[in-house]
Amino acid sequence: MIRAGDTVGYEGAVYALQNQASMPVTPGARTALARFWARLIFCRWPSVTLFGPTDARLPKWFREADWGVKIDYHRTSFLPPNLGSVDVEAGGFPLKISSAPRAVMECLHLASGGDDLVEARELMDGLNNLGPMIVQTLLEACTSIKVKRLFLYLADAAGHDWVRHIDRSGIDLGSGARSLVSKGTYIPEYKIMVPRELVPDAKPRL
Numbered sequence: 001m002i003r004a005g006d007t008v009g010y011e012g013a014v015y016a017l018q019n020q021a022s023m024p025v026t027p028g029a030r031t032a033l034a035r036f037w038a039r040l041i042f043c044r045w046p047s048v049t050l051f052g053p054t055d056a057r058l059p060k061w062f063r064e065a066d067w068g069v070k071i072d073y074h075r076t077s078f079l080p081p082n083l084g085s086v087d088v089e090a091g092g093f094p095l096k097i098s099s100a101p102r103a104v105m106e107c108l109h110l111a112s113g114g115d116d117l118v119e120a121r122e123l124m125d126g127l128n129n130l131g132p133m134i135v136q137t138l139l140e141a142c143t144s145i146k147v148k149r150l151f152l153y154l155a156d157a158a159g160h161d162w163v164r165h166i167d168r169s170g171i172d173l174g175s176g177a178r179s180l181v182s183k184g185t186y187i188p189e190y191k192i193m194v195p196r197e198l199v200p201d202a203k204p205r206l
Contacts, residue, residue: 010067015093024081028098029106078144114195132165145174
């Protein structure tokens with residue numbers, strides 16, 4: 001129901017999904033990061049990215065409504081629903097959205113080429129005050145080898161202090177090499193091929 005004269009945006013619709021339909025659907029990736037950093041200009045990404053578990057299909061009323069912005073909905077299982085989510089005020093509604101470390105992992109999950117990975121490096125550079133405990137929890141729960149290797153590599157490259165407190169012995173990084181781009185630089189520590197643009201100013205882990 002909408003009151004006369006009211007305008008309902010996607011935030012109100014997501015609030016209804018979370019609180020009335022009990023669906024663990026959350027804004028994530030770039031959409032969530034834009035909430036944390038004013039310097040991230042939302043108009044660069046004219047769509048809203050939502051995540052939900054593999055069995056959570058958006059209802060018909062949500063799919064067919066015009067929310068004034070493109071909705072990109074991803075049903076995934078590489079992280080448990082709501083793990084690492086935070087509460088924010090958005091559009092007058094209290095919403096659960098992905099925390100900064102989870103949002104970067106979601107960006108890495110969606111990355112399909114070199115440009116996406118270069119952007120992820122820029123995003124990681126801004127994560128200088130993360131809590132190691134939540135990062136540890138997310139990395140241990142994550143089932144994507146690609147995401148975990150990339151996240152740790154980019155964290156190493158950024159040289160953040162919190163990286164030293166991550167216990168890598170509890171994180172399954174799999175085996176075998178992963179080629180994320182057709183041509184690039186091989187990182188033997190993580191057995192990944194990354195774009196050359198990510199490598200020149202990388203800082204070694206202490």
